[in-house]
Amino acid sequence: MSELKVFNSYTRQKEVFTPLTPGHVGMYVCGPTVSGESHLGHARPYITFDVINRYLVHLGYKVRYVRNITDAGHFEEEGREAEDKIANKAVLEKLEPMELVQKYTNLFHWAMLEFNNIEPSIEPTATGHIVEQIEMIKKIMEDGYAYEVNGSVYFDVKKYAEHYPYGQLSGRVLDDQLETTRDLEGQDEKRNKQDFALWKSAPPKHIMRWVSPWGEGFPGWHIECSAMSTKYLGTQFDIHGGGMDLQFPHHESEIAQSTICNKHVPARYWLHNNMITVNGKKMGKAYNNQIRLTEMFAGTHPLLEQAYSPMTIRFSILQTHYRSTLDFSNEALKAAEKGMKRLWEGYENLKKLSYGTGQYAAQKGTDGELLDAKVNRLLTEMDEFMNDDFSTAKVLANLYELLPIINSVRDQLIPITAISETTFCRLQQYFKAYLEDILGLKGELANEDGKLNGVLELLIDIRKDARGRKDFATSDKIRNQLQQLGILLKDEKDGRVSYTLE
16 A cells, blocks of 8 residues: 655645654634634535544554644635724624634534535644743743733744744745735834734724733634644644635745744644635625525525535535645536535445345456456555545545445446456445545435434524524525425524425
8 A cells, every 4th residue: 555645735745644643633613703603614624634633543543633622713814904803703793702602613613514525633722821832922921022012912923033934834925025015004113014913903893802921902812722732732833724815924934933933843644625706706705605604504595506515515525635726616516416426326335236146146357356456456446546645536536446346246237246346345445434434434225213303403693693683585485496396494483483294
């Protein structure tokens, strides 16, 4: 079996994966900022790194998978005015900040379970690690790479670049940043425009604030992940993952901070998934194509022609290599839906087959030997594809190529003994291992009534929220589509919603 190779964004080449501690892997993946409901953009990184986690476990590694929750502001300085997303959204929704955090954290967890993602080993929160962040900032200041101005602390990027290779991950050149950085609020108190905040002084009306040696304030976005990854994975660990959009400024800043504190780059391998587009356009609020996951599952976004199940979305994501751009469209999702159904039906057929009595006599000669060799080649290639930087799309292509053989055996067009018993057992084992254990797919036709009721209750809740926002178009769409399926909703006088089946 070939060695596992991964594309390291830091060195821009594929490298043989060798963990720091034999048999063990430490992996940190940047989690969501829970200032709003999870959307389609959240699906790709967490499904991608779920598969990577699953495959590492399949290879026999003991994985400590750490994925954080950003619940302390997440203010940004690159390309926009500094803002505290959590506090701003809390004011809009008339909720306490941590009430809002809990609401959207719960929704995120629900969506991840719907995608059949395995829960991380540890899920630390930024607000739960303020002490560690303050201690890290103090250390950076003691080493002379950060400075305090008016209660805020900034990392001195220019000084860092004089001693360390700044921009290695993102390919950003420091001089270019000086030319392109916009004039933003608070920039005049920095020594250099490209310096980033480690700690920000909280203005009087700022809701989320903590006591620090520099006054009341809140941490910078970048320091949160540096502090949490160091605490749970050590000063150096194996894999740091996230979306390609995090390379700069987030991961570049993490590298700088951790290098000063710990004297080396925090992770040995940096893995980044590419972006999602919708109908060929970059996803964003300006295009009105930022589709929430609840809208995907319910089919309630204006761009959607129907509802798409979590497994259809997962399958669609895995059909493209994680480092390639992935475009979502109704056509692509419908094709994924059909493809997933066909593949799973083939898997169910394979599980029902048994080798031995009642089958045709063994097929001897060249044809049987060729078929046996073909099946073994396709199976062996699947291991090679996954070891070549997790090429899930090629694995799925090979699984599809095996379907005609499975269906021909089922229909008794060729005898099961045309392949050896060893090969047949291997075929069954590989389908189970790859479809369920590694790719994390599951059948959707075998849903219990309880799960279907849960989906229905979710749709009713979404409709209720839509009515509360006076979004009657979405409310009516849910009611009408359910009615077409034979489910009649009735709004009761006490505010409850009951339903009957035709």
